[in-house]
Amino acid sequence: MQVCSWVRNQPEFYLKYHNEEWGVPSYDDRELFELLVLEGFQAGLAWITVLKKREAFRVAYDNFDVQKVANYDDKKIAELIQNTGIIRSKSKIISSINNAKIFIQIQKEFGSFSNYIWGFTGGKIIKNTNDKIPVSTPLSDLISKDLKKRGMKYVGSIIIYSYLQAIGVVDDHETTCFRY
Numbered sequence: 001m002q003v004c005s006w007v008r009n010q011p012e013f014y015l016k017y018h019n020e021e022w023g024v025p026s027y028d029d030r031e032l033f034e035l036l037v038l039e040g041f042q043a044g045l046a047w048i049t050v051l052k053k054r055e056a057f058r059v060a061y062d063n064f065d066v067q068k069v070a071n072y073d074d075k076k077i078a079e080l081i082q083n084t085g086i087i088r089s090k091s092k093i094i095s096s097i098n099n100a101k102i103f104i105q106i107q108k109e110f111g112s113f114s115n116y117i118w119g120f121t122g123g124k125i126i127k128n129t130n131d132k133i134p135v136s137t138p139l140s141d142l143i144s145k146d147l148k149k150r151g152m153k154y155v156g157s158i159i160i161y162s163y164l165q166a167i168g169v170v171d172d173h174e175t176t177c178f179r180y
């Protein structure tokens with residue numbers, strides 16, 4: 001069975017993520033928030049590094065309950081910085097809490113974060129048609145700009161493009177991959 005080149009000869013959990021989750025359209029705000037936080041933590045690291053810590057993140061972050069995360073106080077921040085299971089970046093941790101507050105504002109404005117993010121393509125999935133996978137596109141530039149304007153951090157265009165691939169707004173499976 002052919003898979004995308006980036007998961008060939010990789011650990012089972014990484015392959016499973018590719019096979020079952022990557023590029024599958026998500027409309028669930030909890031999932032959309034989880035992936036937004038994880039992509040933000042990825043900045044400067046490999047995705048596999050973040051994915052390896054995903055379960056620890058879920059425990060540390062109340063299963064990515066956005067309301068709870070938005071209310072994290074200094075005591076909780078100190079706890080997260082000491083948590084060796086996750087990525088201990090003070091700046092990323094503080095940004096994730098600030099981003100949670102903005103995520104909630106977007107939910108209020110659009111009814112859901114899903115409505116907001118899928119609104120950029122009118123609900124359409126952008127499917128890869130060749131194997132030259134970009135690192136960012138005008139669409140990710142636009143969303144990145146809008147999220148930054150709203151006050152989010154760690155939402156640069158490359159992070160957002162990777163996010164769009166993860167949540168299935170963009171389907172970038174290679175043409176030879178069985179998921180294509």
Ligand SMILES: [Zn+2]
Pocket residue numbers: 003004018172173174177178179180
């Ligand atoms: Zn694939």
